[in-house]
Amino acid sequence: MNFSWFYKLGSPKWFYSMTTSWVKPIGILSLALMIIAFVWGLAYAPADYLQGNSYRIIFIHVPSAFLAESIYCMLAVCAFLFFIWRVKLTDVFLESLAPIGASFCLLALVTGAIWGKPTWGTWWVWDARLTSMLILLFLYLGIIAFRQAATSRKNADRGCAILTVVGAINIPIIKFSVDWWNTLHQGATLKITGASTIATEMLHPLLLSIVAFYLFFVFVLLLRVRNNLLLRESKTKWVNSLFIPN
Amino acid sequence: MTALHRQRLYIVLFFILGICIAITLAIVALKDNVNHYFTPTQITNNQIPLNKKIRGGGIVVPGSIQRSTNSLNTKFIISDGVNSVQVNYEGILPDLFTENSASVVVGYVNTQGVFIAKEVLAKHDSYYMPKEVKQAMDKAKENINKQINR
Amino acid sequence: MFFDSLESMLNMGNHGKYVWSSYAITTVILLWNFISPIMVKHKIQQKSAIVSSKTIKPN
Numbered sequence: 001m002n003f004s005w006f007y008k009l010g011s012p013k014w015f016y017s018m019t020t021s022w023v024k025p026i027g028i029l030s031l032a033l034m035i036i037a038f039v040w041g042l043a044y045a046p047a048d049y050l051q052g053n054s055y056r057i058i059f060i061h062v063p064s065a066f067l068a069e070s071i072y073c074m075l076a077v078c079a080f081l082f083f084i085w086r087v088k089l090t091d092v093f094l095e096s097l098a099p100i101g102a103s104f105c106l107l108a109l110v111t112g113a114i115w116g117k118p119t120w121g122t123w124w125v126w127d128a129r130l131t132s133m134l135i136l137l138f139l140y141l142g143i144i145a146f147r148q149a150a151t152s153r154k155n156a157d158r159g160c161a162i163l164t165v166v167g168a169i170n171i172p173i174i175k176f177s178v179d180w181w182n183t184l185h186q187g188a189t190l191k192i193t194g195a196s197t198i199a200t201e202m203l204h205p206l207l208l209s210i211v212a213f214y215l216f217f218v219f220v221l222l223l224r225v226r227n228n229l230l231l232r233e234s235k236t237k238w239v240n241s242l243f244i245p246n
Numbered sequence: 247m248t249a250l251h252r253q254r255l256y257i258v259l260f261f262i263l264g265i266c267i268a269i270t271l272a273i274v275a276l277k278d279n280v281n282h283y284f285t286p287t288q289i290t291n292n293q294i295p296l297n298k299k300i301r302g303g304g305i306v307v308p309g310s311i312q313r314s315t316n317s318l319n320t321k322f323i324i325s326d327g328v329n330s331v332q333v334n335y336e337g338i339l340p341d342l343f344t345e346n347s348a349s350v351v352v353g354y355v356n357t358q359g360v361f362i363a364k365e366v367l368a369k370h371d372s373y374y375m376p377k378e379v380k381q382a383m384d385k386a387k388e389n390i391n392k393q394i395n396r
Numbered sequence: 397m398f399f400d401s402l403e404s405m406l407n408m409g410n411h412g413k414y415v416w417s418s419y420a421i422t423t424v425i426l427l428w429n430f431i432s433p434i435m436v437k438h439k440i441q442q443k444s445a446i447v448s449s450k451t452i453k454p455n
Contacts, residue, residue: 022409034426040421043397046376050342053408055374056415060422100251100429107425111418118414121340121367127282165258166265182281182303184350189372199273199375216426223433230440243444 010087012229023222030215045205055212057115059206062190063213065108071101071217075143075233076171079164082157091157092232094226096148097217100217102140109133109157120184128177129185131169139167186241283350290329301352302331302361303369308345324349324361324386331355335363341366 041059048055053233082090088141097223112130113123124130190196196203234240273280284294294300302382304324312321318337322345323330333351343349348369353362375383398406408415 042415042419043399046378046398047409048374049377049380050347050370052372052411054411054414056408057418058374060418064422080258081345083252083258087401099432103425103429110421114414114418118344118411119340119368119370120341122365125282125367129279133440162258162261166261169262169265169269182283182285184282184367184369186370186372188376197371197373201376202374216429220429220433223430223437227433227436227440242446243441 010089012089012092012233013236015089016226016238017035017227019222020214022057023219023226026215026222027192030212030219033208033212034216037205037212040205041209046199048202051119054115054118055202058202059209061108061111061115062092062206063210064104064111065133066210067213068105068108068133068173070214071097071104072136072139072168074173075101075164076168079161083161083165088232091222092225092228094143094157094160095208095228096221098140098143098147100220100224102137102144104217105133105137105140109137125184127183127185128181129174129183132174132177134239135170136174139170143167258319285326285329286324287326287329289331289355289361290359299352299354299364301350302333302355303348303350306343306345306347306349309352310351311345322349324351331361332358333361333363333366335362335366339365339366340368342370344368347371 041056045056047053048069075094078090078093078097081087082094109130114131116125117123143160143164146163177183178185189198190206198206230239230242258392275367283301286302286304288294289302297299302324304326307323307325307330310321310323314320320339321333322335324333325331337349343366348371349368350369351361351363352367355361406412406416
């Protein structure tokens, strides 16, 4: 089987040039959507019949939790591809995705804790959902630490990849924890199949916020990946050609 | 896929399989410890560890809340639809604590089978809606019940 | 607008400190995610400008 197209996809030079014109528009669009979503959620959406105004944290808690999990899935896929095919670009993605994912995981945990205090009556419980999210944060930090501490480049890449792929088992545990066990955290509100259990006046700003967050993620990911490509490929002609003054 | 790629694939799959087995065994071993709380049925059937602080969870039975007038003591009953447990609690209740909604209580079960709670948490479901929608829903339910009872 | 006044929006029915602190922390983390790579980019550009200027020899 001819996989040369696959290897082209993994070319740093191709990726860099292909993304150059996308970065600014995505950034601006994500900022605009986020401002609209926040204003909508904070000032225009109605209060919840039960939780009152504290539920407005949903507009940041849910998108960041989704992102924390999605980013880890991408990490696991990249790690898998890197470990088997050693595509350079996947390793660059690994390095760039980890800090972003860690920050959103931390955000989900912190906003969740703040939301928990007025609603549940506590900042934290060791139920399956919260515990598995905390484990996710530790996985992220472990991956980041692993990369920095390993002695040679080779060891860092491969050990990291295995840790990442193996940690992916945590993702379905997080998702199904509220169904499999008795947890304080309630079950899913947003459903892919069937009706979501949230009123439309609240659902729409939530969906917009999710879109805004994901766009923002793509924006900052591109910034990091492009930086890392420049740093890794600094000795090549195509990188140097970017900086020769006219 | 070259032989080298296939070899690496096997290594990864081996590790994933190994971890899956390890975690499944760990979860089976922990069993009830992974559950955040015991149900009233489990408490009534004494399927709980003795002399240990445990958590119980259930729906607060409507009409069962008795608040003391001169202290912070509250008595209520939690139920899972099959069995119920009487709870005694001394302290401030969370805002969302109300009848017909779920609650998690932390404490001990005494010899009379009463749950002496040191902490009470409120649990809420996955439904979000404005006040008006909730009132409309409750009214609709009331009308349906009236029709059924006719 | 759901709220009648700026005061009620800041207070959020006693939940104000929870909601606003969450949004504040969010802003910090989003800003960090943006500024961190931008700073690295500037460093790269500075370094490359220095390197390029070194290799260009005036006659």
